[in-house]
Amino acid sequence: MQIIIRDHPSEVAELAAALVRAQILRKPECVLGLATGSTPVPLYGALARMSEDGLLDMSLVTSYNLDEYVGLAADHPQSYHTFMREHLFDRAGVRPDQAHLPDGAAGNPDAECIRYEAEIKAAGGIDLQILGIGLNGHIGFNEPSESFSKQTCAVELTQSTLQANRRFFGSDEEVPRRALTMGIGTIFGAREILLIAVGAGKADIIRRTVRGDITPQVPASVLQLHPNTRLLLDREAASAL
Ligand code: PGA
Numbered sequence: 001m002q003i004i005i006r007d008h009p010s011e012v013a014e015l016a017a018a019l020v021r022a023q024i025l026r027k028p029e030c031v032l033g034l035a036t037g038s039t040p041v042p043l044y045g046a047l048a049r050m051s052e053d054g055l056l057d058m059s060l061v062t063s064y065n066l067d068e069y070v071g072l073a074a075d076h077p078q079s080y081h082t083f084m085r086e087h088l089f090d091r092a093g094v095r096p097d098q099a100h101l102p103d104g105a106a107g108n109p110d111a112e113c114i115r116y117e118a119e120i121k122a123a124g125g126i127d128l129q130i131l132g133i134g135l136n137g138h139i140g141f142n143e144p145s146e147s148f149s150k151q152t153c154a155v156e157l158t159q160s161t162l163q164a165n166r167r168f169f170g171s172d173e174e175v176p177r178r179a180l181t182m183g184i185g186t187i188f189g190a191r192e193i194l195l196i197a198v199g200a201g202k203a204d205i206i207r208r209t210v211r212g213d214i215t216p217q218v219p220a221s222v223l224q225l226h227p228n229t230r231l232l233l234d235r236e237a238a239s240a241l
Pocket of ligand 1: 036037039040133134135140
């Protein structure tokens, strides 16, 4: 793991955007793995601005998002489909037919997971995977568990994640309890990984991810074994290292 630390979250976003842009310049038809959550929002803002200013062309990029809530249709205001359209796809000119997320409204979630996994493989796998990290160490929606998930799968969200997601929904009852997520194996298959974390709240889980045992109880700890992973942190997220 390579660890890069910047003083301020805005510098983290600028560097992350520069790294994504470098990937796209190297290979305009690359496959990106994308994340939702609050962490990548400034990164997507920077990519959108670069595209609007003519400094970046994402028209040939194919993307696969990590996850989607079970039960939310693509046009639901809190779906990750909507999140990605608003924060990145519409503004940066990522073609709708090339921007993929698992279908949370699929009648058969298990079949949808198999389809999604096969589609990523058929696209040649992921060149660069962007990750955030949950307070419990989840990547995608791979929550702490007894084993590392291999492929895209349907998962139950933990109490800590439900609580973290509560702010986006009107009531506790509306917070989805399940999600479809790329597996740890899917994520691990990416040729390059960029995990971004900012803020003091992430300091402890970053310490456990980097310095702790490699264990499915801290899903992100598996990245210690990945040959090409960078952690891009602000001072606060790196403060317990
Ligand atoms: P956050 O979520 O970016 O909103 O902190 C990260 C995650 O849960 O993966």
